[in-house]
Amino acid sequence: MLSKAPRYWDDYEVGQKFDLGSTSFTADEIVDFARHYDPQSFHVDADAARQSMFGGLIASGWHVTAKLMRLFVDNYVDQRTALGSPGVDEVRWLKPVRPGDTLTAWVECAGKVPSRSRPEMGIIHEQWQATNQKGELVMTLKGTNMVRRRPV
Amino acid sequence: MLSKAPRYWDDYEVGQKFDLGSTSFTADEIVDFARHYDPQSFHVDADAARQSMFGGLIASGWHVTAKLMRLFVDNYVDQRTALGSPGVDEVRWLKPVRPGDTLTAWVECAGKVPSRSRPEMGIIHEQWQATNQKGELVMTLKGTNMVRRRPV
Numbered sequence: 001m002l003s004k005a006p007r008y009w010d011d012y013e014v015g016q017k018f019d020l021g022s023t024s025f026t027a028d029e030i031v032d033f034a035r036h037y038d039p040q041s042f043h044v045d046a047d048a049a050r051q052s053m054f055g056g057l058i059a060s061g062w063h064v065t066a067k068l069m070r071l072f073v074d075n076y077v078d079q080r081t082a083l084g085s086p087g088v089d090e091v092r093w094l095k096p097v098r099p100g101d102t103l104t105a106w107v108e109c110a111g112k113v114p115s116r117s118r119p120e121m122g123i124i125h126e127q128w129q130a131t132n133q134k135g136e137l138v139m140t141l142k143g144t145n146m147v148r149r150r151p152v
Numbered sequence: 153m154l155s156k157a158p159r160y161w162d163d164y165e166v167g168q169k170f171d172l173g174s175t176s177f178t179a180d181e182i183v184d185f186a187r188h189y190d191p192q193s194f195h196v197d198a199d200a201a202r203q204s205m206f207g208g209l210i211a212s213g214w215h216v217t218a219k220l221m222r223l224f225v226d227n228y229v230d231q232r233t234a235l236g237s238p239g240v241d242e243v244r245w246l247k248p249v250r251p252g253d254t255l256t257a258w259v260e261c262a263g264k265v266p267s268r269s270r271p272e273m274g275i276i277h278e279q280w281q282a283t284n285q286k287g288e289l290v291m292t293l294k295g296t297n298m299v300r301r302r303p304v
Contacts, residue, residue, distance in 0.1 A: 036218070036222070037218035037219065037221050037222050038218070038221050038222065038225055039222070039225055039226075040225055040229065040231060040234060040236075041231055042236070053235060053236075054236075060221075061237060061239070062214070062217065062218050062221055065214065066188070066189035066190070066214050066218065067189065069189055069190050069212075069214055070188070070189050070190065070191070073190055073191055073192055074191075077192065079192060079193055082192060083205060084192075084194070084205075084206075085213060085245065086244065086245060086246075087213070087242065087243045087244040087245050088243045089241055089242055089243070090239065090241055091239045091240045091241070091243065092238065092239040093237065093238060093239050094238075
């Protein structure tokens with residue numbers, strides 16, 4: 001949870017872990033996301049999905065990532081100091097996510113470096129992890145965020 | 153464009169480029185995606201976005217990625233041979249995407265390796281790139297896809 005004081009780059013400690021909470025997936029939501037953004041048959045067509053290697057409908061990896069991003073924004077990002085992200089690395093979709101699944105996620109502060117070009121900000125690296133209701137690791141990601149430094 | 157014969161792992165050639173076509177962003181769509189998945193103020197609130205370092209509303213990086221995924225599925229993936237993806241690497245959001253922007257994207261086959269554990273499939277690595285209407289490089293990504301091999 002965020003404290004009431006703004007959380008600056010200076011306040012992050014490498015090794016700190018933050019719970020992101022949980023998010024669940026319905027079949028309707030899986031199909032709706034995939035119709036817009038990833039209309040492969042195992043994401044949008046329950047019958048075709050049953051015949052596929054997955055044996056049933058699974059969420060697009062991008063849908064899983066987007067729903068974890070929502071948890072990240074709601075439970076970790078301090079919007080008073082957040083300055084966006086230049087990208088992410090090593091996104092891994094390790095297990096299928098199916099209708100009815102609930103994922104629980106957390107992030108760990110994996111590194112911090114001052115910005116060389118912009119003294120008012122610094123870079124935070126985070127390791128994301130999410131498990132399903134069986135405790136299986138479902139997704140991991142290495143994130144990078146730009147965060148405002150404490151004014152001097 | 154896909155030929156009418158199924159496109160197997162065996163048919164991919166390293167260095168081949170594929171046009172993915174174009175996709176445009178409206179303010180409504182930017183805000184709608186972000187309200188669901190990335191409700192940071194510079195993605196959902198035009199007034200707050202004007203006061204931010206971005207000077208106006210910008211699309212969530214995850215929205216940009218999802219819309220490029222749609223182009224990838226519509227214009228590159230052969231669903232008869234596609235077996236999903238274990239993840240992606242080096243997602244880079246290089247320039248903000250704003251309402252009215254049109255992105256044009258392509259992928260290059262960057263590598264192919266047989267699967268060690270599953271002889272019926274192989275791995276394809278792709279480099280994604282997208283430029284905006286000014287010709288600026290906006291996003292890059294290294295993708296990995298599992299593709300069925302030609303039956304022997």
